[in-house]
Amino acid sequence: MTQQFPRFQPGKAAIFSGAGQPFRLVEGEVPPIGKGEILVRNRYTTICGSDVHTYCGHRKEPGEVVLGHEIVGEVLWFDPETSMEDYKGNPVQIGDRIVWSIFAVPAHTAPPRPDMPQKSDGLFKYGHAPAIHNDIFNGGLANYCVLRANTAFLKISADIPLKVAATISCAHATVAGGLRIAGEIKGKKVMIFGAGLLGLSCGAMCRQAGASWIGLVDNDNTRLQWGTKFGADEGYLFSNYPDQHTKPWPDADIVFDMTGNADAMNAGIGLLALGGCAVWIGAVFPSKPVQINAEQVVRKLLTIRGLHNYNYDDFVNAALFVENNYRKYPFEELVEKEFKLHEVETAFGFANREKPVRVGIEIS
Amino acid sequence: MTQQFPRFQPGKAAIFSGAGQPFRLVEGEVPPIGKGEILVRNRYTTICGSDVHTYCGHRKEPGEVVLGHEIVGEVLWFDPETSMEDYKGNPVQIGDRIVWSIFAVPAHTAPPRPDMPQKSDGLFKYGHAPAIHNDIFNGGLANYCVLRANTAFLKISADIPLKVAATISCAHATVAGGLRIAGEIKGKKVMIFGAGLLGLSCGAMCRQAGASWIGLVDNDNTRLQWGTKFGADEGYLFSNYPDQHTKPWPDADIVFDMTGNADAMNAGIGLLALGGCAVWIGAVFPSKPVQINAEQVVRKLLTIRGLHNYNYDDFVNAALFVENNYRKYPFEELVEKEFKLHEVETAFGFANREKPVRVGIEIS
Numbered sequence: 001m002t003q004q005f006p007r008f009q010p011g012k013a014a015i016f017s018g019a020g021q022p023f024r025l026v027e028g029e030v031p032p033i034g035k036g037e038i039l040v041r042n043r044y045t046t047i048c049g050s051d052v053h054t055y056c057g058h059r060k061e062p063g064e065v066v067l068g069h070e071i072v073g074e075v076l077w078f079d080p081e082t083s084m085e086d087y088k089g090n091p092v093q094i095g096d097r098i099v100w101s102i103f104a105v106p107a108h109t110a111p112p113r114p115d116m117p118q119k120s121d122g123l124f125k126y127g128h129a130p131a132i133h134n135d136i137f138n139g140g141l142a143n144y145c146v147l148r149a150n151t152a153f154l155k156i157s158a159d160i161p162l163k164v165a166a167t168i169s170c171a172h173a174t175v176a177g178g179l180r181i182a183g184e185i186k187g188k189k190v191m192i193f194g195a196g197l198l199g200l201s202c203g204a205m206c207r208q209a210g211a212s213w214i215g216l217v218d219n220d221n222t223r224l225q226w227g228t229k230f231g232a233d234e235g236y237l238f239s240n241y242p243d244q245h246t247k248p249w250p251d252a253d254i255v256f257d258m259t260g261n262a263d264a265m266n267a268g269i270g271l272l273a274l275g276g277c278a279v280w281i282g283a284v285f286p287s288k289p290v291q292i293n294a295e296q297v298v299r300k301l302l303t304i305r306g307l308h309n310y311n312y313d314d315f316v317n318a319a320l321f322v323e324n325n326y327r328k329y330p331f332e333e334l335v336e337k338e339f340k341l342h343e344v345e346t347a348f349g350f351a352n353r354e355k356p357v358r359v360g361i362e363i364s
Numbered sequence: 365m366t367q368q369f370p371r372f373q374p375g376k377a378a379i380f381s382g383a384g385q386p387f388r389l390v391e392g393e394v395p396p397i398g399k400g401e402i403l404v405r406n407r408y409t410t411i412c413g414s415d416v417h418t419y420c421g422h423r424k425e426p427g428e429v430v431l432g433h434e435i436v437g438e439v440l441w442f443d444p445e446t447s448m449e450d451y452k453g454n455p456v457q458i459g460d461r462i463v464w465s466i467f468a469v470p471a472h473t474a475p476p477r478p479d480m481p482q483k484s485d486g487l488f489k490y491g492h493a494p495a496i497h498n499d500i501f502n503g504g505l506a507n508y509c510v511l512r513a514n515t516a517f518l519k520i521s522a523d524i525p526l527k528v529a530a531t532i533s534c535a536h537a538t539v540a541g542g543l544r545i546a547g548e549i550k551g552k553k554v555m556i557f558g559a560g561l562l563g564l565s566c567g568a569m570c571r572q573a574g575a576s577w578i579g580l581v582d583n584d585n586t587r588l589q590w591g592t593k594f595g596a597d598e599g600y601l602f603s604n605y606p607d608q609h610t611k612p613w614p615d616a617d618i619v620f621d622m623t624g625n626a627d628a629m630n631a632g633i634g635l636l637a638l639g640g641c642a643v644w645i646g647a648v649f650p651s652k653p654v655q656i657n658a659e660q661v662v663r664k665l666l667t668i669r670g671l672h673n674y675n676y677d678d679f680v681n682a683a684l685f686v687e688n689n690y691r692k693y694p695f696e697e698l699v700e701k702e703f704k705l706h707e708v709e710t711a712f713g714f715a716n717r718e719k720p721v722r723v724g725i726e727i728s
Contacts, residue, residue: 112638112639113638113639115639116638116639116665119638119639119665260658260659260662262658265658274476274477274480274483275476275477275479275480275483280658280661280662281662282662283658283659283661283662284659284662284663285659286659287658287659289655289656289657289658290655290656290658291653291654291655291656292653292654292655292656292668293653294624294626294629294644294647294651294653294654294670295624295647295648295649295650295651296670297644297647297668297669297670298624298644298645298646298647298648298670298671298672299648299670299672300670300672301480301483301669301670301671301672302669302670303667303668303669303670304656304661304667304668304669305661305665305666305667305668306658306660306661306662306663306664306665306666306667307662307665308662308663308664308665
């Protein structure tokens with residue numbers, strides 16, 4: 001008994017055409033869903049810092065896009081003759097709650113390195129793809145999303161609050177990648193620059209991974225106060241660095257930079273103990289160069305590692321981390337204000353003006 | 365039958381008192397050799413670049429020293445009631461040819477990290493220790509050396525030319541450490557900045573480790589010409605970088621810096637392919653900062669790692685590399701001129717003026 005592709009209600013998508021231009025809420029038909037693809041009903045999208053950068057014109061998209069890549073949704077349809085499994089091999093049914101990787105590697109494309117699928121040629125990225133014709137359902141600011149074949153997606157528990165689940169596929173997965181390249185965390189002293197969602201997630205993940213001490217640095221005291229709820233032992237105002245008047249900042253075995261600020265990256269390297277490792281994640285925009293004292297890097301046997309996006313293992317680890325810990329750390333509270341899809345203009349204005357950790361878009 | 369400590373001929377040592385002051389050749393009695401110590405008859409010492417730096421006053425020693433830490437010698441005596449074994453557990457006899465680590469960790473001292481014994485508190489370094497009273501036999505520019513307990517030493521074949529064996533304990537061991545932290549070499553494209561002994565050894569080691577392509581960069585064409593004999597596929601004059609007129613320099617998966625030159629380190633990072641790793645070894649002196657484009661490090665997922673000296677595994681691997689390959693690569697030819705111990709002043713003058721890859725001191 002072959003099931004026909006059902007007729008779905010037309011969907012809505014908020015089209016972004018460029019900085020300074022208002023979002024346009026457009027309606028469109030659900031396109032046919034091909035083999036290996038999944039039609040998802042988006043349930044919730046959080047606005048990532050990079051979405052706000054795009055909104056402000058600090059980074060450019062190629063034409064019109066449907067922004068939003070921190071998304072959680074429900075499986076609405078896939079070819080019923082396919083036995084669909086998630087990335088971990090769990091069978092998937094219509095109605096299952098899922099999150100998916102921000103990128104999809106094109107079919108028959110080998111990643112440039114096995115551990116870096118996110119750098120494959122011709123990579124497709126949700127929330128960054130051109131919104132054209134009937135292909136507008138490829139981002140979070142829409143009520144549908146069509147998952148391409150080869151998209152790593154994971155079934156998650158419906159108990160995880162939507163606003164927390166949405167952040168798995170960007171913030172938490174990237175942080176999981178940071179921990180992977182930092183090496184062993186257990187027993188290590190960790191300093192985290194930047195107390196946004198990445199920094200706070202990093203605090204919690206390092207705490208769960210057995211760090212012996214965790215410090216958090218930011219320019220904003222309100223954000224630093226979040227720190228203690230997310231595993232941090234101490235918070236430091238960056239404006240006090242270097243501070244001759246109070247005790248010196250402690251050494252760290254591992255420093256994470258979520259800021260992309262050259263002065264913060266410099267300061268981080270200065271804190272590293274013998275054999276220490278600096279993980280740079282935040283520097284995804286042009287900035288002044290980081291001035292590195294190479295003699296210090298050599299004599300202290302330091303490591304500096306950059307990370308952009310994440311790989312499949314990181315995504316799996318992030319989902320596992322959130323599933324195991326969403327009750328322990330109040331990630332829900334970091335979505336400081338919620339809007340509906342038709343309020344997207346107001347939501348971005350708020351995000352840009354008030355700098356909340358996250359703004360959420362409920363999609364109904 | 366307890367063997368008494370025999371009387372040895374008094375020894376000679378060339379004392380260095382500071383830049384601009386002539387070496388003094390002094391004579392001294394052999395001190396009593398304690399349990400776990402070894403009296404070595406030095407056979408050959410090569411003058412390392414860092415010795416020349418000290419000679420010129422670019423780096424300072426604490427008082428008078430016997431320079432020279434690239435040394436090969438013969439076991440002359442140890443407590444006959446001790447069953448002496450080298451670092452690999454091979455039994456050692458009087459008369460055996462040995463090389464030893466440039467450092468000795470004090471007894472009952474735990475290294476700060478298991479993989480970094482060279483950074484232990486109170487570390488003793490041959491060729492860098494104060495030459496005082498009857499403790500002048502602790503460097504290469506003398507005809508004896510007293511090996512402290514806890515010195516990692518290795519028995520080596522007497523077939524290895526002395527001038528090649530001498531360089532195991534500094535140049536080759538450091539390069540072996542560089543390969544260790546660079547990760548997998550097999551199939552990788554490698555660019556090496558600096559065609560001195562470290563760079564040439566690195567070329568040969570990477571060739572043996574299965575690199576798919578090896579480039580060598582230097583300011584000196586003569587040195588670049590050595591490259592092809594030491595595994596390099598191509599040589600590049602650094603003065604031609606960046607060269608708009610000829611083909612662009614190729615990307616590299618791994619870049620080694622043996623120069624300590626900030627411009628070279630910058631250029632090296634610029635050549636790195638996705639996921640590439642820069643290993644910095646040369647920057648053991650103050651220099652202008654290296655200007656790092658952090659966005660490039662992040663988006664290309666690059667790694668930068670510093671190395672100072674080496675650990676025991678590196679020392680073992682270096683000795684193995686030399687033993688297996690001294691016939692394949694003409695390391696002998698890199699010791700461009702030889703002197704006797706009493707000609708040490710002339711030797712350093714020559715080394716400083718003519719910049720040979722190495723100058724050798726035959727010790728008889």
